Amino acid sequence: MAFQPHGGVLKDLLARDASIASQLKDEAAALHEVVLTERQLCDLELIVNGGFSPLEGFMNQKDYTSIVESLRLADGTLFAMPITLDVSREEIDRKRITPGSRIALRDPRDDAPLAILAVEDIYKPDRVKEAVNVFGADDPAHPAVAYLRHSTHEWYVGGKLQAIQAPVHFDYVALRFTPSELRTHFRKLAWRKVVAFQTRNPMHRAHRELTIRAARQRQANVLIHPVVGLTKPGDVDHYTRVRVYEAIMAKYPHGMAQLALLPLAMRMAGPREAVWHAIIRKNFGATHFIVGRDHAGPGKNSQGKDFYGPYDAQEAVTQYRDELEIEMVPFQMMTYLPSTDEYQPVDSVPKGVETLDISGTELRRRLKTGAPIPDWFSYDAVVKTLRESYPPRTKQGFVIYMTGLHNCGKDIIARALQVALNQQGGRSVSLLLGEGIQEQRIGMPAGQREKCMQAVSFVAAELARAGAAVIAAPMAPKESIRASAQQIVLKYAGAGGNFFLVHMATPLEYCEKNDRAGVYSAVRKGELKGLPGVDEEYEPPSKAALTVDLTKQSIAEIVNSIVLLLETNALI
Numbered sequence: 152m153a154f155q156p157h158g159g160v161l162k163d164l165l166a167r168d169a170s171i172a173s174q175l176k177d178e179a180a181a182l183h184e185v186v187l188t189e190r191q192l193c194d195l196e197l198i199v200n201g202g203f204s205p206l207e208g209f210m211n212q213k214d215y216t217s218i219v220e221s222l223r224l225a226d227g228t229l230f231a232m233p234i235t236l237d238v239s240r241e242e243i244d245r246k247r248i249t250p251g252s253r254i255a256l257r258d259p260r261d262d263a264p265l266a267i268l269a270v271e272d273i274y275k276p277d278r279v280k281e282a283v284n285v286f287g288a289d290d291p292a293h294p295a296v297a298y299l300r301h302s303t304h305e306w307y308v309g310g311k312l313q314a315i316q317a318p319v320h321f322d323y324v325a326l327r328f329t330p331s332e333l334r335t336h337f338r339k340l341a342w343r344k345v346v347a348f349q350t351r352n353p354m355h356r357a358h359r360e361l362t363i364r365a366a367r368q369r370q371a372n373v374l375i376h377p378v379v380g381l382t383k384p385g386d387v388d389h390y391t392r393v394r395v396y397e398a399i400m401a402k403y404p405h406g407m408a409q410l411a412l413l414p415l416a417m418r419m420a421g422p423r424e425a426v427w428h429a430i431i432r433k434n435f436g437a438t439h440f441i442v443g444r445d446h447a448g449p450g451k452n453s454q455g456k457d458f459y460g461p462y463d464a465q466e467a468v469t470q471y472r473d474e475l476e477i478e479m480v481p482f483q484m485m486t487y488l489p490s491t492d493e494y495q496p497v498d499s500v501p502k503g504v505e506t507l508d509i510s511g512t513e514l515r516r517r518l519k520t521g522a523p524i525p526d527w528f529s530y531d532a533v534v535k536t537l538r539e540s541y542p543p544r545t546k547q548g549f550v551i552y553m554t555g556l557h558n559c560g561k562d563i564i565a566r567a568l569q570v571a572l573n574q575q576g577g578r579s580v581s582l583l584l585g586e587g588i589q590e591q592r593i594g595m596p597a598g599q600r601e602k603c604m605q606a607v608s609f610v611a612a613e614l615a616r617a618g619a620a621v622i623a624a625p626m627a628p629k630e631s632i633r634a635s636a637q638q639i640v641l642k643y644a645g646a647g648g649n650f651f652l653v654h655m656a657t658p659l660e661y662c663e664k665n666d667r668a669g670v671y672s673a674v675r676k677g678e679l680k681g682l683p684g685v686d687e688e689y690e691p692p693s694k695a696a697l698t699v700d701l702t703k704q705s706i707a708e709i710v711n712s713i714v715l716l717l718e719t720n721a722l723i
């Protein structure tokens with residue numbers, strides 16, 4: 152039956168008197184609390200707003216076991232995914248969480264109390280069984296299995312929720328709808344049939360053609376319903392994607408489509424996930440749901456094979472069609488036919504007709520190199536948005552990290568390199584010299600130099616993330632300091648995570664002989680302590696992108712070799 156939520160009643164736990172929420176908030180202040188993880192937060196949002204109807208809380212053992220074994224809640228209602236609250240034994244004991252107790256669940260971002268959980272039971276799941284039954288294999292190449300093994304606590308706490316408030320979002324507020332709100336919106340627009348489209352990727356022409364085709368086949372409107380909670384690690388961030396979706400909405404026939412964001416934490420569970428997605432879309436008021444090729448696919452397993460068949464998800468949704476009461480719109484892979492300049496599902500392309508496709512990997516390569524992305528594949532506005540988030544290498548930031556003894560010529564080379572890069576133009580150049588960052592101070596207590604160097608690496612990463620050319624010239628006398636710098640830059644600089652270690656291997660004798668400030672002689676006399684190479688070890692790097700030596704090369708030659716290194720890496 153169209154427009155009915157799953158289980159018949161929308162479990163909108165937020166639909167209650169404001170005074171009740173206020174009483175619950177007061178009660179929560181006095182209760183033991185559990186601070187939610189990012190995934191639990193996503194799950195909680197969809198429990199309290201009714202997106203996971205008929206769930207009213209985190210699953211108790213009976214429901215959990217039944218879901219894992221048979222895709223059904225204990226009362227027999229179809230539901231595909233275990234929705235559980237995992238907590239450590241230590242936290243359970245410390246907070247005296249027992250069946251019958253009440254605990255406040257808090258938002259990890261702002262500490263706000265979101266709901267009170269009336270604890271029904273505490274149980275230890277069989278994680279291997281959960282992995283095998285729900286995700287198809289106990290294989291950590293599956294992101295949800297890896298999550299289960301490494302990021303979940305060993306106990307699950309089940310019970311119903313009483314909502315205090317929904318998690319607050321500051322991004323794209325106008326595009327966020329609860330199921331009740333979206334249902335009201337559809338009524339207002341007089342939409343009788345709505346085809347929902349799930350996605351976790353940027354949308355291009357194939358997706359527009361696919362959704363419009365689905366809508367025309369069913370004489371329906373379109374709900375573009377992308378996931379902005381948690382998706383597959385490595386996916387395009389949701390800010391970029393939402394800008395892409397906004398750009399593509401302008402390409403739909405006027406009034407045909409609506410964009411709404413879904414704060415779901417995906418599990419990439421293919422067939423099970425498709426059934427779950429269908430239930431969620433039904434709760435949000437859709438009457439139809441698109442399932443294409445490899446829906447919510449997790450990629451390859453540890454044997455290099457796909458976890459699921461490309462159309463397993465369609466089969467699973469078909470299997471439960473009578474209970475789902477949302478009609479699946481199945482699609483084969485959409486592909487481009489240059490001869491007629493149109494998209495067609497592969498199964499309807501006549502034999503011998505040429506088709507074109509650009510894979511995700513090829514698209515990423517083109518974004519990286521700045522190679523053209525043709526009109527038949529995407530729209531200018533979409534490509535422009537993606538290029539802003541994935542700048543070509545000539546626009547990416549980078550970090551030249553120079554290490555060497557005191558007075559080995561790092562500073563002079565760094566300054567000369569700054570001049571050379573300024574002359575090139577195109578990037579702002581930042582110089583992080585030892586003297587400016589205090590690291591050079593001789594006699595810094597053990598441990599403090601590492602901390603100081605970490606702070607420098609964070610600054611370097613932030614600057615590189617913003618597209619700057621960063622020249623850092625600390626002594627960085629230890630392998631661990633340099634490794635940590637590289638890790639920080641790779642982790643935080645995003646597209647600017649280009650890190651090059653340059654070893655200034657000027658010999659100690661030269662550094663000491665030309666030390667006009669007299670630091671070496673002061674250390675030799677015992678007036679100062681803690682100078683790498685003299686009374687503290689300097690570990691030469693085992694692996695540097697470039698090794699240079701002021702006694703063998705001129706400053707100009709060294710600068711030129713660094714510029715050539717950047718050129719070889721296509722950064723300039």
Ligand code: ADP
Nearest residue numbers: 349350351352442443444446447448483484485
């Ligand atoms: P996910 O299924 O993990 O959310 P996508 O965002 O890539 O991943 O896909 C969203 C939906 O669109 C899925 O049902 C998928 O099968 C379908 N889809 C994506 N690209 C195509 C295509 N070229 N042809 C047909 N269906 C597609």
